[in-house]
Amino acid sequence: MIPALLLLLIALLMACLALFIVFRVLRNPTTSRVLNRLAQGQPQPAPHLGGLLWLDRAFLQAGLPRPSERLRLWLG
Numbered sequence: 001m002i003p004a005l006l007l008l009l010i011a012l013l014m015a016c017l018a019l020f021i022v023f024r025v026l027r028n029p030t031t032s033r034v035l036n037r038l039a040q041g042q043p044q045p046a047p048h049l050g051g052l053l054w055l056d057r058a059f060l061q062a063g064l065p066r067p068s069e070r071l072r073l074w075l076g
Contacts, residue, residue, distance in 0.1 A: 056066060 059066060
């Protein structure tokens with residue numbers, strides 16, 4: 001009797017989880033359309049000059065200003 005109830009509980013839990021996933025997927029196109037509409041008219045990110053983006057990130061994470069071009073040329 002107990003194993004049957006346990007299996008029934010697991011089956012109900014999986015059915016609820018499946019319904020949750022289905023409804024979440026059905027709502028996703030609406031969310032993506034809203035996000036696309038919000039993104040329209042936003043400024044595009046500026047292209048980054050040089051290939052030392054990791055260096056800029058390291059300086060910013062350390063709280064330091066952006067490195068000078070001389071340092072970038074020396075490391076690159």
